[in-house]
C-alpha cells in the first residue's frame with residue numbers, strides 16, 4: 018500500500034494579485050506546528066507540494082523534522098475557477114466551483130476547468146505512486162485542487178467535501194497500486210475547531 022497525506026495549507030491572508038507568493042498568517046504558522054506534530058510519528062519518504070508559498074510553508078516543518086526537502090510541483094498549484102486578474106463576489110465563485118463538479122469543461126473566464134486541472138495534476142499523482150510505491154508521501158495542497166484530485170479517484174468527493182474542509186486539514190489516502198482504497202481525515206477533531214474554514 019502507498020500512503021499519501023494530503024495537507025491543505027494553513028490560514029493565509031487574502032492578498033489580491035499575490036496568489037503564488039502569499040504566505041501564512043501568524044495563526045497559520047502556529048497551526049503548522051500542529052500539522053508537524055500530527056505527522057511526526059510517521060515514516061515519511063518524501064514531502065512534495067504545490068509550488069505556491071502557503072502550501073510549501075505548511076509542510077516545511079515536517080520536511081525539516083524528517084531531514085527531507087520539499088519538492089515543489091507547478092502541476093499541483095491551486096485550480097483557479099476564474100482568471101486571477103479580477104474579483105467576483107464569493108457566492109458567484111462558490112456557484113461556479115459547484116457547477117464545475119457537474120460539468121468538467123466549465124470554468125469562468127480565464128479559469129481552469131476540472132478536466133484541465135486533472136490533466137496536469139493526475140500524472141504527478143501517478144508518478145508519485147510509482148516512484149514511492151509502498152512508501153509514504155506528505156503532499157502540501159489547496160482546497161480546490163485537493164478536491165479535484167480526490168474527485169478523479171472517487172467522484173463522491175465533490176462540492177460538499179470541498180466546503181467541509183478546514184485550513185489546515187489533513188487526509189490520509191491509501192492506494193493499492195494506483196487504486197484509491199481508503200480516505201480518512203486525520204486532522205484531530207479538537208484541532209479542527211481552532212482553525213478557519
Ligand SMILES: O=C(O)[C@H](O)COP(=O)(O)O
Pocket residue numbers: 025026028029030031095158159160161
Ligand atoms: O486552499 C484553498 O482553498 C486555496 O489555497 C485558497 O486559500 P485561501 O483561503 O487562503 O485563499
